[in-house]
Amino acid sequence: MRPAEVVRRGSGYLERHGVEAPEVSAEALMMRVLAVDRAALYARDRGLSAAEARAYGRALCLRCTGTPLQHLMGEQGFRRLVLTVRPGVFVPRPETEVLVGVALELLEGTEGPRVVDLCTGSGAVALAIADERPDARVMATDISEAAVALARENAERLGLAVDVRAGDLFEPLPAACRGEIDLVVANPPYLPVELAADLPPEVRADPPEALFGGLELMRRLFTETMAWLRPGGALAVECDERAAAAVAAAAREAGFHEVFVRRDLNGRDRVVGARRP
Ligand SMILES: C[S@@+](CC[C@H](N)C(=O)[O-])C[C@H]1O[C@@H](n2cnc3c(N)ncnc32)[C@H](O)[C@@H]1O
Structure with a gap:
């Protein structure tokens, strides 16, 4: 059976298991298994080898049981970049591209x-800014060692100079940068924990x-940002659409x-921007 036909059946299988956009997953997973691009997939007449068929079946099963497509592919497109992603580190979302747009x-x-x-x-946001503003000097932090390792790996593979450090918010950054930063950008964790069971x-x-x-983390982030920005420096944060008004109010309360x-592209309030007076 031609791979294109296997993809069609794979898509039907995913659809029956309630996977969203099943044709996208079925096709992408086949491209991954065969290590070919889309054109080569549809041009191939030769059927799958036993090993390829097994690998494809395994990938479909994992997708059906909720493994994100990005974890199975090992990568995710973001702005002009293709980032390595893996379990244990947040997968960048398309709506965060708007945050980068506001930052730029x-x-x-x-x-x-x-x-x-x-x-x-x-490292998605930091790397996209470094890519699209090559004159920028970009530093990035994360509290998770796994995230820091992956962001450094992405920076090295993409040849982008981003200084990635492990720690809480600004804590790992050189004290000499206090009051000198032109822009602070962040996509902090922001979902209400009460939503956990429904996700x-x-x-x-x-x-x-x-x-x-x-809001508690957001408020702390705003207070600390105020101390690290230069006068006239800017802030851009991503937030939950239901909390955007409260986040904007918290920014004003912090003195912005x-x-x-x-x-965002779905018309949901997604990014709050502001300036230090
Ligand atoms: C929603 S993810 C955003 C990741 C990335 N910026 C993106 O948009 O794809 C939030 C990240 O914040 C990190 N984090 C949570 N609390 C933190 C803190 N207090 N200081 C620094 N990083 C933190 C998490 O480890 C996680 O990687």
Whole structure:
């Protein structure tokens, strides 16, 4: 049977098991198993070897039981980059590309900006900024050692200079940078923990410390950011759509001005931006 036909059947199998966008997973997993691109997959007449068929069947089973497609593929596209991803570190989401867009807007007119990405995970935001603003000096932190290791690995593979450090928010950064930063960007954990039981398995595959948080962490982040930004420096944070108004209010309470809320591609309030007076 041609691989294209196996993909069609695989897609039906995933659909029957309630997997979202089954055709996307079925096709991507076949490309991974055969190590070919889309065109080569559909051009191939030769059927699957026994080993390929076994590998494809195993991948479909894992997908059915909630393993995220990105964990099975080992990579995720983000802005202009393809990042390595793996279990134990948050998988970057498409909506976070909007956070990068806001960050780049806030950097317009600043040459050689100093940027800090807090809660960097795989390094997605820091690396995208380093890629799209090659004059930026980017530092990133994460409390998870696994995330720091992956972000460093991504930086090295992509040839992007990002200084990644392990620790709580700004704690691992050089004290000399206090009051000197042009932009602080962050996608902190922000889901209410009460939602945990209702989350789909793909989301629950992310580490809990990457998912659950709230206004308390956001407030601490704002207070510390105020001390690390230069006067006129900017802040951009991703937040839960239901909390955007409260997050914007917390930014004002922390002393920020020019506070605004930006929607993601689904029209949901997703990013809060602001400036230090
Ligand atoms: C939602 S993930 C975002 C990852 C990445 N920025 C992205 O957008 O794909 C949140 C990240 O924050 C990290 N984190 C949680 N609490 C932290 C803290 N107090 N200081 C630094 N990082 C923290 C988690 O380990 C996780 O990697």
